[in-house]
Amino acid sequence: MASATQVKTYLAHWFQLGKKLLWNNGEAELLPQQVIQGDRFSPQFEACWQKIMSVDGKDCYIEGHRETIEELLSSNWDINKCARCDMPVPMIEIGIQPLDCACSDLDNWPNSELPAPRSPVNNYVQLHNIQKRLKSK
Ligand SMILES: [Zn+2]
Secondary structure (H helix, E strand, O other): OOOHHHHHHHHHHHHHOOOOEEEOOOOEEEOOOOOEEOOEEOHHHHHHHHHHHHOOOOOOEEOOOOOOHHHHOOOOEEEEEOOOOOOEEEEEOOOOOOOOOHHHHOOOOOOOOOOOOOOOOOHHHHHHHHHHHHHHO
């Protein structure tokens, strides 16, 4: 089961790639201009999250994804890394795994020249990843 923090991180990553969230089956399109502010989520992002939570994530999904936020917060789903691009993607815990990641419709992705979407939550992991990247050069 994905925690609310994992789902927020998932949203934050896709927002940083310019993917919109279709709220209530597309009645509204949410895409905060700023997702991260310093070491935390921006107020715009938090406002989006509140709006999503006001309907419990029902019929809210990232464009190109079929899973709703409500589903991701249910016990059948987990969030894992896409094998192709390391973005957080929904993984079903039971049943048939959907094969496509929403990254497949981004032509300029994966792109190592662009700053990778990041999460404000765990600075230690980020630092660790940067170290790893530097070492592998
Ligand atoms: Zn991917």
